[in-house]
Amino acid sequence: MAVESPAHIVIVGAGSIGIEAALYARFLGYQVTLLDSGDVGAHLRKWAHVRMFTPFRANCTKLGRSALAAQYPDLSFPLADQHVTAGQYLEQYLLPLAKTDLVADCLKPHHTVISIARSSQTKAENYGLPARSETPLVTLARDQDGHEHVFESDIVLDCSGVGGQPNFIGGGGSPAVGELAARSHFETGLVDAHGSDSNRYANQQILVIGAGHSAATNICQLGLLARETLETHVTWVTRDGKAEGQNGPVPVIEDDPLPQRKRVASEANQLLIDENGHLDHWPETTVKSLHYEPQNDHFHVTLEGKHSGVHTFDRIVANVGFRPNLEMLHELQLDLCPNTEGTKGLIQPEPNFYILGSKSFGRDSSYLLSDGFDQIRRVFAIIGDRENLDLYAEPPGPSNMA
Numbered sequence: 001m002a003v004e005s006p007a008h009i010v011i012v013g014a015g016s017i018g019i020e021a022a023l024y025a026r027f028l029g030y031q032v033t034l035l036d037s038g039d040v041g042a043h044l045r046k047w048a049h050v051r052m053f054t055p056f057r058a059n060c061t062k063l064g065r066s067a068l069a070a071q072y073p074d075l076s077f078p079l080a081d082q083h084v085t086a087g088q089y090l091e092q093y094l095l096p097l098a099k100t101d102l103v104a105d106c107l108k109p110h111h112t113v114i115s116i117a118r119s120s121q122t123k124a125e126n127y128g129l130p131a132r133s134e135t136p137l138v139t140l141a142r143d144q145d146g147h148e149h150v151f152e153s154d155i156v157l158d159c160s161g162v163g164g165q166p167n168f169i170g171g172g173g174s175p176a177v178g179e180l181a182a183r184s185h186f187e188t189g190l191v192d193a194h195g196s197d198s199n200r201y202a203n204q205q206i207l208v209i210g211a212g213h214s215a216a217t218n219i220c221q222l223g224l225l226a227r228e229t230l231e232t233h234v235t236w237v238t239r240d241g242k243a244e245g246q247n248g249p250v251p252v253i254e255d256d257p258l259p260q261r262k263r264v265a266s267e268a269n270q271l272l273i274d275e276n277g278h279l280d281h282w283p284e285t286t287v288k289s290l291h292y293e294p295q296n297d298h299f300h301v302t303l304e305g306k307h308s309g310v311h312t313f314d315r316i317v318a319n320v321g322f323r324p325n326l327e328m329l330h331e332l333q334l335d336l337c338p339n340t341e342g343t344k345g346l347i348q349p350e351p352n353f354y355i356l357g358s359k360s361f362g363r364d365s366s367y368l369l370s371d372g373f374d375q376i377r378r379v380f381a382i383i384g385d386r387e388n389l390d391l392y393a394e395p396p397g398p399s400n401m402a
Helices: 016-027 062-071 086-098 130-134 179-185 213-228 259-274 369-383
Strands: 008-012 031-035 111-118 137-143 148-153 155-158 205-209 233-237 279-282 285-293 298-305 309-313 315-318 353-355
Touching: 008 016, 008 137, 008 148, 016 031, 016 062, 016 086, 016 369, 031 148, 062 086, 137 155, 179 285, 205 213, 205 298, 205 309, 213 233, 213 259, 213 279, 213 315, 233 285, 259 279
Parallel strands: 008 031, 008 155, 155 353, 205 233, 205 315, 233 279
Antiparallel strands: 111 137, 137 148, 285 298, 298 309
16 A cells, blocks of 8 residues: 655665665655764765776666756766766765755764664564554664664665674684674775775785675785785685686676676786785685784784684784674564575565665675665655656656766
């Protein structure tokens, strides 16, 4: 049954998908409260120096560009096929979009969501029954001063992403011994080895863990740093050996539709051949335990597998993926994939609750912003019971992008 405007929608997360979803909802006349634990696009700021794998046209929407053009007529966008950095995307598109009238009025930064539930029904009640939707959803959030607030709504969109919850580095996915105590001292994102992080990583013994594209990006950055600062050494630990047909552990898709992604994977693998003593790959190896010594600012790491032993490193970069934060959703009736913890579809057993964006993919790192935009389009068609509703549809004729 359609939920007509001006129903109230709470949106959790002010990243790309949360901002775009808020704009879509406001344009349709819904009341919106947009909550975020930090500032707009906080996750993007952490890798502001890195060029995005997808071109600008894939990371923006017609509705977003129209809203910006209406409010900021002199604003110029990147070229449609340009691969901007995350920082450029944030400054030239997402932050201005968050400041438009339709979004700014509903945005509440520095509100950390603690729980989403039904106002008077526990998780165990009325599964699959119409009565489940007869009471509103309530979102409990804590602001930066420690005060707690309750937001009652007809609909909740969880767009909170996965960037705040990295996986553990233990071989089976659980924390390695000592990891929880040491975690605040190592990196789980993307290093700016030639900018803000250069002094921290130059002339250091560095351990990089992981075989995905984040690890490959860091290997490319740190490999170049190692050539420029001769005492820098990188040890690259991966659970598996070389990827099929490759010189290194990162899989390369030969017909990858994202050339930038293929380039990074290929370059990281090639560095294992080209490097002269500054980069070692230790395959079939996992972390058993680690201990951080604050007085010396280094780690003692026990490895097991093909390169077992105790080793000392100055820096650790752990790129082993991310997982969704499900703690806030414990009182909701959900249907999640057992292996990824992502959603099996947009519609959940919990009426009028939807998970959008990277959180809907769970531990599956194949998510792209275009997937999230498509989810926004589809979820509002469901909410309004209007199958053909599409505010992202381009008019026929030439693109209105530069």
